Amino acid sequence: MKKMAFEYIPGKTLFHRLDPRTKFLYWLVVITLAVSLGTDPVYTFALFLSLLLVIRLSKIPMKKVAEFLKGITPVAAMYALFNLLFPPTATEFTKPYVFFYVIPNLLPITLEGTIWTLGAVLRFLVILLVVRTILMITPIRDLIIALVKLRLPPEFGMALSIGFAYVPVLIDENTKIKEAQEARGWRYAYRNPVKRFNALLRQMFIPAIFNSIRRTGDIAVAIESRGFSHNVSGRTYMRELRYTKEDYAMMTILIAVLIGGVVVGPWGFKWAYYLNSVEGIKKLLQG
């Protein structure tokens, strides 16, 4: 079975213990900082390091982080290439330092663009890694209960929960379908993309959809038979969520960091490192 994108790694560290709602706040703060403070590579690198620190303190093996980063490398590489070729800052500098041209006089690779890309990719990684980190230190079920406490209707919570529970089942089922068709001489690896799409559509999707519909009915019957619609708003949760002192302390720190970052940002912090570093490297390069 494939490695799940939301594997939970049990532990008893501070970050494991925090209420999932505090972890939502953490997520919100990191995302806000990452988005509002731009793509300064020094700044985003600092944010990235802070994430690694949290992961470290949660005693999550770095191997898991490496696996995750490896998994998103193709997407990150595409993103990097796009940013490198078309950096939005290209016009903001009167005289960009050009390394070389991909298309003469039209599509330069510049120093500014390179530094921008570095920051952008790091920011991209931060946004994804923070989600992954929270999922590694929090059971899905706790996150869903937190969402329900934060006014998500319990029915949606249940739907989410079922969705997560069935991901491994669906992956397994799709493998089986593919194998069953291959055993009947089916070659899905057509060169022609149209043919390939048609083959996939018919031989994979039809059984998959047929099975899903049947399963949906079965699940509905199963949860009804265990009283799900008895009194949805009055249902209790075995896992109780309670804020502790740790949560209040953490929330205070998070809000302070958020205010600090956002307030300082617009006053020039945002571009400072970026411009300084560009200038510094330029001087170095020009001797």
Added chain:
Amino acid sequence: MSYAVVLENLSYAYSGGTRPALNAVNLKVEQGETLMITGPSGAGKTTLCRCLNGLIPHYFRGKLDGNVIINGTNTRESTISALSHVVGLLFQDPSSQLVNPTVIDEVAFGPENYGIPPEEIRTRAAKALELMRLSGYEERGPHSLSGGEQQACALAAIVAMNPGIYVLDEPTSNLDPIGSMMVLNLMADLAEQQRRTMIIVEHKMEELIHLVDRLIVLDRGQIVLEGKPRDLLDNITLMEKIGLKPPQVALLASKLRVKKPNLPVPMTLDEAVEIFGKAVLPSVRVKQIVGIRARPAPEKQTIIEVNDLWHVYPAGTVAVKGVNLEIHQGDFVAMIGQNGSGKTTLVKHFNGLLKPTKGTVLVFGIDTRTAAVADLSQRVGYCFQNPDHQICCETIRKELEFGPRNLKVPEDEIGKRVGEVAAAVGLQEILDVSPFSVSKGERQRIAVASLLTMRPDVLVVDEPTTGQDYRMGKEMMEFYKQLNENGKTIIVITHDMNIAAEYARRVIVLKEGQVLADGPTREVFSKTQLLETTYLKPPQITRLGQALMEYGMPEDLLTVDEAAELIEQNTAS
């Protein structure tokens, strides 16, 4: 007397159904009674279960007549969720009722829905898991458990709801022999210790019949037999006629009754040892063992050769560990082993679906590492357990044409093959019907037929009889036997030891990815102790012979007919 369940003249027809699923059923179940309901596929067993917690009429639409009264309440005037609080319903397929991310959440789910205080839920959940021997599994994902553990988890989830009435719809159909016995014994304990009413729908009479107070046989929506199990066993002819499978020892007794009309009918192996040891064998003294030995193994050409095969899945599970074996042309092989012993992983190497991590597999001399699945599939047909994983065409005819068309067989030849195969499996009448609209048994036959049109030399069938009743299963096996007699090599993977004993020439036993035993069927099934190390046991009739060896019975009986013949011939002489 207060009754837990009363059915009054209950009839039900699903909307769009051609005939009523239940037809004027009357039944009263006392508090604390343990009831076994059995009957062939389509008898209405599942429909009956659905009536008990209000799924009928509140979820399934159709025409309901008569009344269902649970603890004095008519289900029409109640709701599914109110009824489910008193009637715990366990379904056949555990994977579609495990809906939570972890085992502990699964067990807590029911009590949570009824607003039970968290503290009590934790106590109940821990107790239920302990009872089902799942303590320590709390944080595992339910779908990562083995089949037996999944069913135990689903059962624990019901136990935590603490219902007064348990309704179990074929709780053991996906389990290996010892797993089924475990689940059924757990249920019997629960019934006894906590005085719960227990209604169990089950095909496996051998494992269950001695644990229940009353047996009900349903056929075509009606109760055709009802009474104490011991009394009903006197009427074995009727049971067989309906398509049920009584315990093998009872079957043997009823065969011997032709000559010894007063012979009591045993329910269990222990009783059988007692009865046959006292009443039959002392006067017999088996001296000669005749006629029954024949089951020649065709040691002809080797067609599949497995050399030191290892298979490691990407996640790191080592599923096959150094297997060596040869499959010979024209053989009939049964592959047995516990859930997760590596049977399926091993046979998926025979048509190249899986490639060896280490070692080689040669199929008709071709190294599977160098060949495409599509090319190997015309030599080795592999039929999956669930036909719904492959059915994808609008008509059954197109489904049968799918394989040969992939192999670029000429059109007129395809037409010829489809005609032949359809006639052989009895699908010719419905060739232009949609495969999605026929019964599960028919879909299973479509799956096999769609392989046969590719004319493979070897047919591998994964669990050919699960989800089918005794008669349908037997028909399928007779069909494979016929194919085998016409020269095809057959390999079946099965949990059903009786099927293996009755049909296979050779049995391969797998345990934790290794071959534990491999040899002629008779030889393998005589090694009871070895089989028990991997939670398998030989058929009841084999164990009977082994228990009666002091009277000269052989240790390797395979079928009831064989045993009857042996005893009768020796009596005559």
